[in-house]
Amino acid sequence: MIRLRGGSRSFQLGEQQVMGLDGLDLDIAAGDYMAVMGPSGSGKSTLLNILGLLDAPSAGEYWLQGEATATLSEARRAQLRSHLIGFVFQSYHLIARLTVLENIELPMVLAGIGAAQRHKRSSQLVARLGLGERIAHRPAELSGGQRQRVAIARAMVMQPALLLADEPTGNLDSQAGAEVFSLLEELNGEGLTLIVVTHDASLGARAQRQLHMRDGRIHSAAPQLALA
Template sequence: MIRVQGVNKTFLLGDEPVHALNNIGLSIQAGEYLSVMGPSGSGKSTLLNMLGLLDVPDNGQYWLNGADTVPMSEEQRAVYRRSHIGFVFQSYHLIPRLSASENIELPLILAGIAPAERKRRLAPVIERLGLGSRAGHLPNQLSGGQRQRVAIGRAIIMKPRLLLADEPTGNLDSQSGAEVVQLLEELNADGITLIVVTHDADLGRRASRRIRMVDGVIVSDDRTSSSDAQSRTDQSDAP
């Protein structure tokens, strides 16, 4: 699904170049659950932005679903991103004047999807998120966990194959965070490729594949067997 080869990205900090990504090579299969960890400034978020087509490399290649994304124009990247990628951030980025259901529906409106089809897609997503009684509430009337579930709904309403989550539990209490993680993992179990960037070692260890970055370089890439991952999930769900 994802193939990255020889990707570099450099920023200027004053007059000094900062190598955010240094000769990154990475392949990710459809349906994988991968975490990206590392200290601040290690390049995690830069990599996520690159994979999400929010940024482009200085050089190197990035294929997503068989498409060579580097030559794409900004408009082409936006169209491809809207159709293939969902984003979940630490800050929910909800529109304050829109209800929960309207925030979730927004990508469908922007894509020009007809009202009847929007309604058909929206209902099962709201039900799955457990937001039926809160669908008409504004963001400031929702808890942090509910707002993050709205953000997840917005991310998946276009049925993306790739879901990118940047510190998805960073603003949540432990119970709300656990509920959000469970929802993300259920989506992965349904076939969505899930990539989570996190400082939370416990969250990072839940992924079946774990990448660690330091100074723009991938320094480790570990995998866990499906049985071990299931055992870890069962333990975390136990009362």
């Protein structure tokens, strides 16, 4: 599903050029579950932004679902982001003035999906994520765990093949964080490709694959060991 060859991303900070990514080679198959770990500044979020077509590499090649992304128009990149990729972030990025239901349905509204289909998809996700009693609430009236469930529902409502989660439990307590990870893993078990950036080694160890980054490079990569 994902193929990155020689992926690099440089940033200009004043007179200094900083390498956010430095020559990464990476293959991720459909249905994989990978945790990306490493210290702050190691390139984790930069990698996720490139995989999610929010940014482009300064050098190297990136193929998504067999499609070379280097020469894509911005319209095509936006189409792929909308229909193929879901995003979950640490800070939720919910719209404060919208209700839970309106936040979940927003990607479908922007994509021009009709009301009947919007209602069907959102109702299924609301029921699955235990948000039925909160659909008329606004984000300020929700707990952190509830806000993240809304964010996951919004990410899934376009039925993506790939979900990118950047520190999805960073603002949650341990119990709420474990519940969010369990939900993501349940979705992965149904065939969703899942890539999670996390600082929590115990949560990262739950993934099938772990990618450890340092200074924009892959420091180590390992499959998940069988648990006793």
